Amino acid sequence: MKKAWLLSAAICASLVSGCGLADTPNELMRAPSADGDQKSINQAVMQFLPAGSQLAVPLHPAEASAVSLQDLNGDGTPEVVAFYKSEKTDYEIGVLVLSQKQGNWQKLTSFTGIGNELDYVSFHDLNGDQIPEMLIGLGGGDGLNRELSVYSITDDKTAELMKQPYSVMAVGDLTGDKQTELALVLHDHSNFTSKAELFGAKDGQIAKLTEIALDGYVNGYEQALIGKASPTQNALFIEAGVGAHSAATDMLLWENGTLHNPLVKVEGEMDLTFKPYPLYSEDINGDGIIEIGTRTQPPGTEELAMVEIPWISSYFQWDGKTGLGVGAGVVLLAFALSLLMAKRIVDPIEDLTNAAKQMAEGNFTARAPKRYDDEVGTLADTFNYMAAEIGKNEKLKNDFISSVSHELRTPLTSIKGWGETLLSGGLEEPEETMLGLEVISKETDRLIGLVEELLDFSKFQSGEMKLSRELLDLREILDDMHVQFAIRAQEKQIDFQLALPSAPLTVMGDRNRLKQVFVNLLDNAFKFTPKGGTISVTATASEGRLTVTVADSGEGIHPNDLPHVTEKFFKGRSKLSGSGLGLAICKEIIQLHKGGFLVNSKQGHGTSIMVELPLALGPEENFPAS
Numbered sequence: 001m002k003k004a005w006l007l008s009a010a011i012c013a014s015l016v017s018g019c020g021l022a023d024t025p026n027e028l029m030r031a032p033s034a035d036g037d038q039k040s041i042n043q044a045v046m047q048f049l050p051a052g053s054q055l056a057v058p059l060h061p062a063e064a065s066a067v068s069l070q071d072l073n074g075d076g077t078p079e080v081v082a083f084y085k086s087e088k089t090d091y092e093i094g095v096l097v098l099s100q101k102q103g104n105w106q107k108l109t110s111f112t113g114i115g116n117e118l119d120y121v122s123f124h125d126l127n128g129d130q131i132p133e134m135l136i137g138l139g140g141g142d143g144l145n146r147e148l149s150v151y152s153i154t155d156d157k158t159a160e161l162m163k164q165p166y167s168v169m170a171v172g173d174l175t176g177d178k179q180t181e182l183a184l185v186l187h188d189h190s191n192f193t194s195k196a197e198l199f200g201a202k203d204g205q206i207a208k209l210t211e212i213a214l215d216g217y218v219n220g221y222e223q224a225l226i227g228k229a230s231p232t233q234n235a236l237f238i239e240a241g242v243g244a245h246s247a248a249t250d251m252l253l254w255e256n257g258t259l260h261n262p263l264v265k266v267e268g269e270m271d272l273t274f275k276p277y278p279l280y281s282e283d284i285n286g287d288g289i290i291e292i293g294t295r296t297q298p299p300g301t302e303e304l305a306m307v308e309i310p311w312i313s314s315y316f317q318w319d320g321k322t323g324l325g326v327g328a329g330v331v332l333l334a335f336a337l338s339l340l341m342a343k344r345i346v347d348p349i350e351d352l353t354n355a356a357k358q359m360a361e362g363n364f365t366a367r368a369p370k371r372y373d374d375e376v377g378t379l380a381d382t383f384n385y386m387a388a389e390i391g392k393n394e395k396l397k398n399d400f401i402s403s404v405s406h407e408l409r410t411p412l413t414s415i416k417g418w419g420e421t422l423l424s425g426g427l428e429e430p431e432e433t434m435l436g437l438e439v440i441s442k443e444t445d446r447l448i449g450l451v452e453e454l455l456d457f458s459k460f461q462s463g464e465m466k467l468s469r470e471l472l473d474l475r476e477i478l479d480d481m482h483v484q485f486a487i488r489a490q491e492k493q494i495d496f497q498l499a500l501p502s503a504p505l506t507v508m509g510d511r512n513r514l515k516q517v518f519v520n521l522l523d524n525a526f527k528f529t530p531k532g533g534t535i536s537v538t539a540t541a542s543e544g545r546l547t548v549t550v551a552d553s554g555e556g557i558h559p560n561d562l563p564h565v566t567e568k569f570f571k572g573r574s575k576l577s578g579s580g581l582g583l584a585i586c587k588e589i590i591q592l593h594k595g596g597f598l599v600n601s602k603q604g605h606g607t608s609i610m611v612e613l614p615l616a617l618g619p620e621e622n623f624p625a626s
Contacts, residue, residue: 021487041067043544043614044098044105046083046594047508049538050089051469053094058121061136070123072097072153073129079108079153081134083118087466088320090116093138094496097153109158113138119146123412124160124171124180126150128201132160137169137181148184150206161206164197172226174198175254181209183236185221192216196238196252198259214250218242223280229253229289229318237281237290240272245306249273249281249292251318262322263292272324277311284315291315292324348376366393408450418427454581467510467592471616474505474514474546478537483520488526505539505546508616509593515585521550521609524582528607530552546615551608557601565599 045055058064069078080098092112099108115138123132131152139146147168150161166184174181181200188194194214199206218548219241229235229251236259238250248271252259265271272294279293295311319325351368358366367387370380418436482498489496507514518537525535533553540547557565568584587597596612 009392032494040105041080043067045080045096047616048096048098048105048107048110049082049084050086050094052466053084056083056085056093056118058118059084059119061122064121068121068123070132070134072123072132072134073156076127080105083121085118086112091140093118093136093515095134095136095233097158099156108156109153111158112570113149114139115139115147120148120169122171124167124182126182126199126201126206126443127152127204127417128179129204131207135171137166144331145186150182162199165197167194168224168238170224170226170236172234174226174236175200175209175582181226182206183224183226185214185224185238186215187214187218187221189220189547194218194221196236196250197595198254200234212252212261214238215240218248222247222278225281225290227283229290230320231289233320235290235318237292239278239280241278246274246276247278248275249291262318267620276306279313282315291318294324298582306402328558345376347371348380352380355383355387359387359390364394365444381491384396408447414443415440463586467513469508469510471506471508472511474507474509474539474548474613475500477511477515477518478539478548481522482537484519485526492526492529492533493531494526494529495534497500497534499536499538501539501541506616507546507593507613509613510589512587514593517589517611518548518550520582520586521611525550525552525554525607528552531552533606541615544615546613547613548613549608550611553606554605556603556605557599558603562601564598566597 006262028197033179057066067082071078082096084094093115094112097108098105099162114250118138120137122135125132134151137146145167147165152159166186167187170183184197193216195211197211198209200209203470221240223239225237236252242248251263263272275295281290281292284291294314301309312459315595318495355366356369367384368380370377418439422436529552535552538549566583566587591599598610601607
């Protein structure tokens with residue numbers, strides 16, 4: 001009953017406060033916010049990124065992207081700006097700027113900064129020249145101050161206009177002059193000092209307009225926001241962590257060239273913006289004015305621990321003087337209604353909790369009953385789907401362990417048997433000795449192949465697989481494969497065909513990994529193609545894409561197995577199936593090359609596998625834009 005009462009009070013608070021559920025997480029990679037050939041831009045960025053680099057998405061603001069289109073030099077044509085991290089070091093962030101000239105993307109400039117996280121990226125005109133500058137904030141991790149650099153591009157040259165440390169920052173029109181200002185809040189933990197600095201345009205330069213001292217004895221600053229405090233006055237809202245979990249808000253106004261806080265705490269009185277737990281300022285009711293969040297303790301909860309109190313969230317607007325007035329205050333609804341709604345939530349949540357505990361104890365058949373067709377019911381459906389998938393994966397894992405154990409036992413048994421035979425005097429028969437050594441060698445190669453597949457799978461699962469990219473002609477790899485498998489084709493009397501265009505098939509890829517893919521595909525083709533059959537390798541290039549098809553006239557794949565052959569650990573019905581990792585690893589390698597992997601098969605007629613890769617259409621300095 002205690003849980004239901006607490007939840008009912010919380011529901012009351014949320015109903016009347018107008019609070020909504022949090023938005024879904026932002027996508028890792030967003031498209032540039034301008035019209036253009038997205039495919040061309042992505043290809044150009046990947047072409048010019050240093051080998052082994054990964055695109056980096058800024059932490060702030062929420063709409064920031066790893067790749068953006070911005071006109072940084074005022075010529076009316078946007079540049080591509082991409083941010084990345086190098087595999088060489090964890091403490092370096094790279095910036096790549098591409099420009100479009102005569103229909104081609106070219107590298108305009110690139111540079112790096114020191115930091116292991118890309119905290120902030122935006123583009124704003126701070127010096128009043130009507131051309132946006134790049135604002136890039138780099139950090140060293142939680143609890144450490146960050147450093148903001150502002151860059152401009154003039155005559156294809158990059159200049160750093162300013163560099164300042166900060167804890168949190170905000171960009172917007174604080175002074176009301178319709179120009180963009182930059183506010184930096186800096187907290188010095190060592191010296192117990194804090195300040196807010198305001199920068200803006202002055203005589204065509206970025207200049208410090210003013211600064212104000214803040215409370216240096218806070219735990220830190222969590223957020224800064226520039227917005228309307230009233231219909232006619234803008235303000236800088238700064239959220240500070242005060243105690244172990246408490247917080248407060250500073251509201252700074254611009255007046256007569258200085259910043260001041262009309263809500264500053266009066267000696268001997270309670271801070272108007274104090275709250276026992278953080279509640280950030282925002283425009284909660286959509287009227288364009290920022291409200292300051294506070295938390296109120298409901299009556300009758302004095303005996304509860306802090307973490308059990310259903311704090312009522314309230315939002316208040318500045319009253320235009322020294323207090324908080326009109327706001328989105330919260331009142332309690334009827335207790336009976338809230339208790340009913342709490343029960344509709346508490347009971348299904350308890351069902352979910354019990355089912356989760358059973359799963360944690362190893363019972364993967366546990367399911368949560370769906371009581372209502374609402375959000376919690378949807379959660380129960382999602383949980384049950386997750387439980388079913390975990391059960392499938394558990395069965396797949398157990399089957400895989402059994403399969404791998406068998407795969408390991410068979411060659412080890414042969415090796416041990418022949419080893420004991422040779423040790424017991426088999427060396428006296430040269431023919432038998434050579435036969436035994438050949439079996440041991442083949443079975444050892446089989447074991448090495450299985451172990452290498454397991455190691456590759458482990459790297460893919462942990463995200464540690466790296467590509468050593470270089471410009472290469474894929475015809476060389478395919479020609480080598482034709483030579484390598486020619487003897488095997490003769491032994492099995494298989495018609496092994498290779499059809500390649502005369503023009504180079506240039507791709508940006510990892511030579512060894514691509515070779516691994518085609519060795520695996522051809523090995524499978526020879527394994528499943530009977531004596532007298534046909535195996536062909538063909539390559540075609542069209543519209544910037546290269547397609548290599550490996551086809552055979554073998555036994556084919558059962559229709560029920562076909563959708564799953566590239567799944568990890570999956571073994572088909574054929575007795576010739578291997579560990580269940582080969583095709584899964586091939587597909588992962590091709591996807592790392594930004595390519596496609598498609599399996600077609602008809603049982604009794606053979607299998608064809610198409611590998612698609614992006615062509616490298618030119619040298620790095622002249623990569624086509626479309």
